[in-house]
Amino acid sequence: MTDENSVGIVKTKYFTFAEPPDELKLESGQVLGPITLAYEIYGSLNKEKGNAILIEPALSGDAHAAGFHEGDKEPGWWDSMIGPGKAFDTTKYFVICSNVIGGCKGSTGPSSINPKTGKPYALEFPLITISDMVNAQKYLIGHLGIDRLLCVVGGSMGGMQALQWVASYPDKVRSAIPIATTLKHSPQQIAFDEVGRQAVMGDSDWREGNYYGHGQPEKGLAVARMIGHITYMSDQSMEEKFSRRLKDKNFSFKFITDFEVEGYLRYRGDSFVKRFDANSYLYITKALDYFDLSGGRLIPSGKTIDTRFLVIAFKSDWLYPSYQLQDIVRQLKTRHVDATYCEIKSTYGHDAFLLEVKEETHLIRHFLKKVYKEGT
Amino acid sequence: MTDENSVGIVKTKYFTFAEPPDELKLESGQVLGPITLAYEIYGSLNKEKGNAILIEPALSGDAHAAGFHEGDKEPGWWDSMIGPGKAFDTTKYFVICSNVIGGCKGSTGPSSINPKTGKPYALEFPLITISDMVNAQKYLIGHLGIDRLLCVVGGSMGGMQALQWVASYPDKVRSAIPIATTLKHSPQQIAFDEVGRQAVMGDSDWREGNYYGHGQPEKGLAVARMIGHITYMSDQSMEEKFSRRLKDKNFSFKFITDFEVEGYLRYRGDSFVKRFDANSYLYITKALDYFDLSGGRLIPSGKTIDTRFLVIAFKSDWLYPSYQLQDIVRQLKTRHVDATYCEIKSTYGHDAFLLEVKEETHLIRHFLKKVYKEGT
Numbered sequence: 001m002t003d004e005n006s007v008g009i010v011k012t013k014y015f016t017f018a019e020p021p022d023e024l025k026l027e028s029g030q031v032l033g034p035i036t037l038a039y040e041i042y043g044s045l046n047k048e049k050g051n052a053i054l055i056e057p058a059l060s061g062d063a064h065a066a067g068f069h070e071g072d073k074e075p076g077w078w079d080s081m082i083g084p085g086k087a088f089d090t091t092k093y094f095v096i097c098s099n100v101i102g103g104c105k106g107s108t109g110p111s112s113i114n115p116k117t118g119k120p121y122a123l124e125f126p127l128i129t130i131s132d133m134v135n136a137q138k139y140l141i142g143h144l145g146i147d148r149l150l151c152v153v154g155g156s157m158g159g160m161q162a163l164q165w166v167a168s169y170p171d172k173v174r175s176a177i178p179i180a181t182t183l184k185h186s187p188q189q190i191a192f193d194e195v196g197r198q199a200v201m202g203d204s205d206w207r208e209g210n211y212y213g214h215g216q217p218e219k220g221l222a223v224a225r226m227i228g229h230i231t232y233m234s235d236q237s238m239e240e241k242f243s244r245r246l247k248d249k250n251f252s253f254k255f256i257t258d259f260e261v262e263g264y265l266r267y268r269g270d271s272f273v274k275r276f277d278a279n280s281y282l283y284i285t286k287a288l289d290y291f292d293l294s295g296g297r298l299i300p301s302g303k304t305i306d307t308r309f310l311v312i313a314f315k316s317d318w319l320y321p322s323y324q325l326q327d328i329v330r331q332l333k334t335r336h337v338d339a340t341y342c343e344i345k346s347t348y349g350h351d352a353f354l355l356e357v358k359e360e361t362h363l364i365r366h367f368l369k370k371v372y373k374e375g376t
Numbered sequence: 377m378t379d380e381n382s383v384g385i386v387k388t389k390y391f392t393f394a395e396p397p398d399e400l401k402l403e404s405g406q407v408l409g410p411i412t413l414a415y416e417i418y419g420s421l422n423k424e425k426g427n428a429i430l431i432e433p434a435l436s437g438d439a440h441a442a443g444f445h446e447g448d449k450e451p452g453w454w455d456s457m458i459g460p461g462k463a464f465d466t467t468k469y470f471v472i473c474s475n476v477i478g479g480c481k482g483s484t485g486p487s488s489i490n491p492k493t494g495k496p497y498a499l500e501f502p503l504i505t506i507s508d509m510v511n512a513q514k515y516l517i518g519h520l521g522i523d524r525l526l527c528v529v530g531g532s533m534g535g536m537q538a539l540q541w542v543a544s545y546p547d548k549v550r551s552a553i554p555i556a557t558t559l560k561h562s563p564q565q566i567a568f569d570e571v572g573r574q575a576v577m578g579d580s581d582w583r584e585g586n587y588y589g590h591g592q593p594e595k596g597l598a599v600a601r602m603i604g605h606i607t608y609m610s611d612q613s614m615e616e617k618f619s620r621r622l623k624d625k626n627f628s629f630k631f632i633t634d635f636e637v638e639g640y641l642r643y644r645g646d647s648f649v650k651r652f653d654a655n656s657y658l659y660i661t662k663a664l665d666y667f668d669l670s671g672g673r674l675i676p677s678g679k680t681i682d683t684r685f686l687v688i689a690f691k692s693d694w695l696y697p698s699y700q701l702q703d704i705v706r707q708l709k710t711r712h713v714d715a716t717y718c719e720i721k722s723t724y725g726h727d728a729f730l731l732e733v734k735e736e737t738h739l740i741r742h743f744l745k746k747v748y749k750e751g752t
Contacts, residue, residue: 028629127629187614187637188606194638195602197631198645202595204580219578226571227603230564235697238563244668251666253404253503255573255658259665261563262570269574282631289635290627292620318694321611 005083007042007090010067012106014038017139024136030126037140038063038106039098042082043090050375052146053088055097056154056161059284060276062105065097080357087361098140100133102284104277111277122279123209130291134164150372153177155353160291167298170305175371179312180353182324184292192231193285196224200278209279221278222269229268234316234349299335309339310367314352381459383418383466386443388482390414393515400512406502413516414439414482415474418458419466426751428522429464431473432530432537435660436652438481441473456733463737474516476509478660480653487653499585506667510540526748529553531729536667543674546681551747555688556729558700560668568607569661572600576654585655597654598645605644610692610725675711685715686743690728
């Protein structure tokens with residue numbers, strides 16, 4: 001299962017910060033605590049503690065970015081990019097990946113037990129923002145003994161976290177690589193999220209969020225995920241993968257799966273339901289929609305930062321179209337920040353950030369080498 | 377309410393063809409009858425019966441395309457295009473609009489009473505195709521005493537019916553104007569339809585289609601319509617209409633409507649539920665997905681036709697992108713059919729076919745005049 005380019009067998013770790021003042025004051029004004037963060041680490045922190053890279057997950061991503069969990073056949077979600085000799089070379093860098101608060105993969109979220117009631121939070125869990133996610137991660141980074149990150153990197157929601165790190169803690173970040181992401185959701189992006197939320201909340205099995213112990217609102221969550229999957233692919237990649245191929249020889253003339261693409265979507269929807277909490281889906285999509293670092297909020301006026309940027313867009317990504325990445329670069333340039341923009345010619349749509357490994361590796365390896373060298 | 381450019385007060389009419397052999401043999405092999413078609417007519421048929429134009433509705437369109445129903449404040453769905461002096465000038469042409477079988481606006485569909493059981497068909501209704509819809513319309517056209525249509529025109533699904541008229545009855549159609557449509561749904565278009573169907577069928581109120589007398593599967597159907605509305609608008613038109621404007625001054629930090637675009641979608645979803653039958657939604661989207669006149673099926677090999685075409689695409693329409701309209705033109709040109717292609721520079725997305733009245737009027741008026749003149 002593992003090879004010389006793999007980080008091998010890994011384990012998810014957990015960090016809990018429990019007592020006030022370690023309770024997190026949230027952007028909503030509410031507080032949350034104790035908080036547990038699930039995270040994984042690959043490679044070793046050097047003695048200057050200057051080689052730490054924080055990998056930020058996307059909506060459904062977890063802390064398991066690379067290597068294999070004992071007994072698993074599939075590696076972590078960005079294994080193609082993290083390991084010896086890979087883009088995030090673990091023989092050089094100390095790579096951290098942490099799951100977000102609000103999620104359901106070991107970090108505190110709506111499905112976690114509320115210590116005040118002994119029951120899952122459900123909708124008692126406060127709404128969290130991308131800024132709250134990053135504030136929680138800052139405790140983890142401190143816990144790991146790191147004062148300044150060499151790089152914060154992520155695609156999609158991971159890119160928003162990378163941008164938020166710079167906005168919140170510019171002195172703590174030497175470089176950032178936002179990929180296939182945006183300074184703010186457009187109304188179209190909000191609309192897709194809202195339809196997904198309505199699908200979940202419209203499912204009678206959702207029970208106003210109190211479904212724990214009864215089973216998930218499976219149908220609603222599957223529909224939400226199916227919508228998501230359409231937006232992750234491009235018209236062209238769907239054509240290449242499915243075209244109009246039928247599951248069977250002829251049309252069924254029934255309301256069952258006729259086309260392969262229908263079967264694929266149902267499969268994706270059904271498998272998501274098994275691994276992801278419906279309330280987490282609501283909380284995280286709301287955090288995505290609230291996020292807004294446009295209008296000078298990325299770098300507050302009067303502030304000078306020396307964080308360097310590599311901004312990556314994909315030509316066929318219509319969920320986070322390249323104009324949104326160009327907006328990031330424009331905002332950086334007007335503040336005299338060192339930023340490189342690359343648009344990769346991919347047909348994969350938004351999924352490209354997980355699939356265009358060769359191109360990304362080329363860009364990122366080079367960029368990191370330069371940033372790392374300048375700091376030593 | 378009415379003015380000199382309006383066809384004025386109109387009434388929907390009904391035509392029923394009941395006895396075998398007037399029972400319709402469907403593409404699925406099943407039969408359907410008796411069949412009622414709801415339709416409206418505007419203008420007068422000339423004595424040569426050569427000025428009849430058939431307007432084809434889109435998914436949620438009905439027979440009421442122009443003028444006002446007694447007491448209504450809103451005119452028919454394409455009133456801006458049909459009337460004295462308008463694109464489809466009712467002082468010159470005899471304009472017919474018919475609702476499709478499978479629908480819920482007076483034509484026979486799943487919510488109609490099955491004469492064999494005395495109850496609504498529900499899923500006993502056979503699956504129908506665009507070809508079946510057109511075959512039913514042919515009875516209506518015959519009933520109206522028309523042997524050959526001057527023009528068949530429609531946007532979206534209406535465009536598919538226009539194309540199907542040519543494929544099925546080329547000698548009966550002097551000209552066709554397919555707008556914002558396609559020869560076949562791509563996997564992405566099928567995917568959007570399938571998610572909508574899953575939303576409806578996943579709603580426990582759907583009751584396997586037998587919800588008549590119990591109330592619609594409102595939440596599922598609303599979600600399906602919300603998805604639809606996103607695809608009908610463009611990223612840019614949503615930005616222009618909503619941007620990130622909030623309903624209230626601040627974020628709610630709750631799972632309620634924060635952004636105006638969310639409120640708009642919910643409103644659209646909720647109002648659709650009041651006027652459209654959920655099972656009709658399933659049947660009609662399936663007909664859309666099955667439709668395929670690619671690969672020479674539009675004009676069978678060896679056949680020569682003299683139907684003239686005006687094919688209209690819209691630049692920002694990403695649901696029926698312009699390459700699909702160009703495919704229609706390509707197929708026509710290879711068969712030496714007279715076809716004009718126009719791509720209108722609109723930001724409205726797919727909705728443009730209902731909104732870009734001025735540009736469409738200019739193109740269509742000119743085209744019809746030419747076709748009409750050559751026939752007299």
